[in-house]
Amino acid sequence: MTPSEYNYSEFVASQDEFNDFALHAPKVTMRAPSFPLEDLATGRTVEMRELWKSEIALIEFGSFT
């Protein structure tokens, strides 16, 4: 999936997305995958694994829209 495909310009719901989430996304009891993210406030790169290094991580995914 390219960045332009990922960032669609027009909302089209897909039931398959929920199916994929249930069947193919990581499951509870598995180890959480880690990726580099950008801190909006500082611009610093944050590895996701830093979030749960010494605390419980509560992560909400979303956007303004």
Add this chain to the structure above:
Amino acid sequence: MAAESMERLAGQYANRAVRSVFLYTREAHPAENYRHHRSMDDKRHHARAFVEHSSVRRQVLLDDLAGTAHRAYGMLPNMTWIIGRGGMIHYKSAWTSEADVADALKGVLEFHENRAKNKWVAFYSERVAWSPRDMRAFKQGLERNGAQAVADYERMIEATKATRTAPSEEIGPRIPGNYYKAENES
């Protein structure tokens, strides 16, 4: 979006070693006022507008433009995940409901805070969760995004025949987050 209620929850648990973050993804309902991202600057701009509008105090982290983290975690628009110290996934939810998250968090904290003295048996569990939805606020959000967002959403409702009436207990209620398809569905 459950941003306000999740802000409250984050505040309640901040002193119990719970790190609450908001991971900014692609725009779910892009429109005239908040277009889809064509650059990281677009993403930063929209994220800052979100922080200001919703008074977000949690740390906001941006995924890359390709949505690498978002795609790896299932790519739904408003998921919540709880990861325990050490990296084990304790909770994943297709939709964000403060009440459901709070319930899950209570269990995770119970485990972490008492694991030394209790003998735990971990097991895998799934359940369906129910959440009320403020459709008036949701539609106000679509209008804020622009006319295209309203039209796109209405087109989806028409195309999928989705309803927002009270779901029955039949298999496959048409609710956001449901993935089960009844036998008569393709």
